[in-house]
Amino acid sequence: MAIKGSLNSNFRKVLAVCPPPALKQTQPGTLLSQKKYTLSGSWAAQKARERQKEERIKTGVKLTGFFQVMDHKTGWEGMEPIKRTELVDVDGIPLLKNTADNWQRLWAFKARPDDLLICTYPKAGTTWIQEIVSMIQHRGDPQKCDQAPIHQRIPFIDLFPPKPFPHGLDEAEVMPSPRTLKSHLPVPLLPPSFWEQNCKIIYVARNAKDNAVSYFHFHRMNKGMPEPGNWDEFLENFLMGKIAWGSWFDHVRGWWEAKERYQILYLFYEDMKEQQEKDRKYNSGSQMDPAREIRKVAQFLGLQLPDQVVNQIVQHTMFENMKVNPMTNYSSIPSFIFDQTVSTFMRKGTVGDWKEHFTAAQSEWFDDACLRLLGDSSLVFRTEL
Template identity: 65%
Template sequence: MDSEKGGDSESYKRSTLLDINGVPFPSDMINGWGAIWNFKARPDDLLICTYPKAGTTWIQEIVDMVQHGGDLQKCARAPIHERMPFIEMFLPKLNFSGVEEANAMASPRTLKSHLPVQLLPPSFWEQKSKIIYVARNAKDNVVSYFHFHRMNKTMPEPGTWEEFLETFIAGKVALGSWFDHVRGWWEAKDRHPILYLFYEDMKEDPGREIRKVAEFLDIQLPESVLNQIVLHTKFERMKVNPMTNYTTMPSSLLDHSISPFMRKGTVGNWKEHFTVAQSERMDDLCVQLLKGSGLSFRTEL
């Protein structure tokens, strides 16, 4: 295993970040940007969008279950990243393009993106495709993103926790500023069919939030199916499910021995990482940078 990993690390070098319109992206994505920006959305597409590590895989599995009436076998047909192409993922060394995967897919498609609102391919707005956005409080989000950088070989080295927190606050991480991302999508929901959900609400009452998803998708959900979905999408279940936990990906990309892709899945884990001063600073920044938006986050339940 170790020798295999040694060989793997030779073949995949951690990326550097380059800007597109002021937003940092892993260098590989830049090379595929033309195809991403010109992506052709379809009117019956559903796009799941989040800032990275905000509950993306969780909402993806929920949506797939809702769409398939809680059928466990259908939701085990392939790993989540194959069921819902990640449109801006571009790994030339592995000959992989999310755009090509999506283009090859029959309608109706469910797609995934982490793009900030201003960089979403214009065809999504033109086609009025439905979008589900999930936002997670900044403190838990940055902790999860830090551990993700540690295990994801396609991302830059995160450095120490202190260093990564500074980079995150400055918006110098892949996909840019968390503050701009959550606020941009929050404001977009007034002019586009967007269901905006909060990670903390999903944790507090998953059944209630899954109902919102079903209503948004015009799907009738019997109580028994709803309960089945709540059970199947519990963090503990998804963490051990190879169709959702990303263990099917090569260790040259995701090294689960460093940190699992699905790590804690809780609200409040930030308390194990933040100092009091860091916590107060983040609270102040949230007040300042989300001011006037009507957007607020819970950092504990």
């Protein structure tokens, strides 16, 4: 099934026309704080941060991943309690409270011309594309990728975990160039230096139905996310954009339009998955051309890879391999943060799992809302292969 369309700013009117079927009028699973943030910054505070950064570099202090410096089996000295967070409105877009509290600093982030930014809506294949990019950069050598977990190799600049964990922004600021960075920010909230430096950006979009299901389960297992409520409540919040990083519709449309003006490679999760399935058949004797999407990424990065290297990347980034790889499956994160007994970080990695969650009425309501919210765009999403 294809969902085609464009951004509709009058979101609440659409929901009024397409009310959720058989859903109780319950309080949303997450509440937005009344506190709001603007995009201006403090010059004095910025100068102070620059001096701190220079001091860290001068004294040779290197921030390391927090799971290298602490033993989660014996305790976390100085650890702030992990609790379900609230959302805070930043220029009309809900963000995690810790991100909003550090907003001025994030907005003032200084991108470099050779930075590569990987951006997605949450749970749209972020870790998958990160590992593909990392393998391409290391010319298909898995040993180089296995030297550190993915969250250390590619800092998440808009994540501000509780103390004593270092922030992704801290790690990014002391990284040597060229840097590869991760973000879930929508176009309006991306620090302006990325546009000013015309950085290369890789964006991955996933169909809204599967994205909603995956994001729901991520909320369930991640103790640092807002309370998701039940599936019905979460689905309603998803459609209303009342979840962290805002509306899926605004997100995918904003980046789709930005690619016309900037160096943005826009990929679709379903294309990547389809090609992966074709690669399986190819390796079994089919005549299908393997690794199309991997070659597309490599070309965007200005690299030409031999077939042997491409095939190594294909095998290394198969979902079943990444799910058991401690460098990509986030198994190093302690269970009081990521409770993988509730749901694994890498859960299924399929297209069409939404059918196990949506009722027929919910599916019809969701499709109608998608068509109304994405009505005039050239964007097309597939919800099954």
